[in-house]
Every structure is written in C-alpha cells, then in structure tokens.
Amino acid sequence: MKTLILFLIFTTPLFSQTYMNVLFTDASYKNANIDEITEITFNETGTEMTTTLSSGSSTDALSDITEITFDGTGQGGGLPVELISFYADVMDSKITLYWATATEVNNYGFEIECNSNLEGFSTIGFVEGHGNSNSPKEYSFVVTSVAERSRSYRLKQIDTDGSFEYSETITIELGVPTEYTLKQNYPNPFNPTTKIEYSLPQDGFVTLKVYTALGELVTTLVNEYQKAGNYIANFSKTNGLSSGIYIARMVSGNYSEIIKMILIK
16 A cells, blocks of 8 residues: 655745744744744654654644744744733732633743833833643732832743743722821741831831840831822841841831831841
C-alpha cells in the first residue's frame, strides 16, 4: 500500500501573516516563521504532523494539538494569558489587588503599576506567574503605601520572551480620615523592618521619629508637610541597633502620640 502524504509548501508569506502558531492541550505552544517552513506532512494513519523547517523538523501528535493559527506576532494573535478579573478591596487604609486568569502560556509574571496624582505609572511590585496553565489561577497583591486619596492601578503581564501587555486601569478613591491616628507598628516584634501606619484628618506638617527607650534619637522617618490622608512609614535602618524597646513618636499640629516597638535580633 502506498503511503499517502499531504504536504504544503510555502514559498511566500501567507497574506500579511508571517508566523504559524500551534497551540497544545497543555496550554503550551510553538511558533515558526512561515519563510522557514518547507513542508507540513501527516503520517499514514493521520495521527501525527511533521513540520519541516530550513533548520530542522519536529513531529507532534494531532491529539495534542488544539489549534493552528497564523499571525504577524508569533504569539497566536496576542499574549497567551487570558485575564478574567481585576479588582481592588479597600479596608481602612489597606488596599489589596486581586486578579485571575483563565489560561496561561509562558506567563513569566505580573508587574503591578500605580499612578498617583497623575504623576505617571511606576512599578510597585511583582507577582510570579504560573508559566503554562489551562485552569483558572488567582493572584493577589497588598499595597503597602497608600498616601494619596486617589490612586490608579494596572497590571503589566510579562511573557517569558519579554513581550508584555497592560490590563485595564482601576481607580480607587480613598476617604479622608476623620481623626489623627498612630497605629501599632506591624510586625511587632520585628527584625529587621517594620511598618508604621498613621492618618491625618487635615493638611499639616508631620514629624515621625524613632527613639531608644532612654530618649535618644535613632532616626527621623517623616519630616514634611503632608496632605490629609492615610500613610505608611517604613522603619528599616536597624543596622547597629541592639534588641530592645524603641519609641516611635508622631507630631502634627497639636496632636502627639507614641507607640512602643520591640526589635528582636
């Protein structure tokens, strides 16, 4: 019996498309430049496809292939990550971003970008992706600095080859605090860093300083005029400090408050 071979020979690009993309059942994919493809053949039983390139060939089981597409990017018409949700949860002055994907192919991860007061987007964190996945995946990121009343966030999804795509932007309006507060630092005890959260009901000059238990100044964390809002200060310069109790003191206008912090090394 003669072997039946079906083959296609490309001598010029197919319309304006330059890549052939093959998507597999495990959500992985291959792509090849059409100019480098010399033929595509199938075995006698019709269960395998062999793609021959100028640089070599590869054979794949047809049962593993879910889709073959052509485009000009070599990525199947877009980045291989399907984002199905992106939202924020606000509790007091803490913001947590949540998002989920339906499928992922070669997903390196997500950069979280923030734009406050129309100053332009900047990266505030990174969350690693799941690489290849054909099942829903959920992600979250806790924003650790929320000074401004209005903030916008977006995701920059990055592929393993460096390609990227932006999500839609979500904007959060934070309410103005009704009273001055200086909250207990967290974590506490800490080593080597801790966060101090405070709120201002009105604009004013603010100082936030750290002292030893004997009243010696260790460092000044805040010393500036700030707008009403919620703030988080980081205390991380603990090199040279010994374990023990330290005092954080905040002053703004007629308001003054202290908290005790425990450093354990």
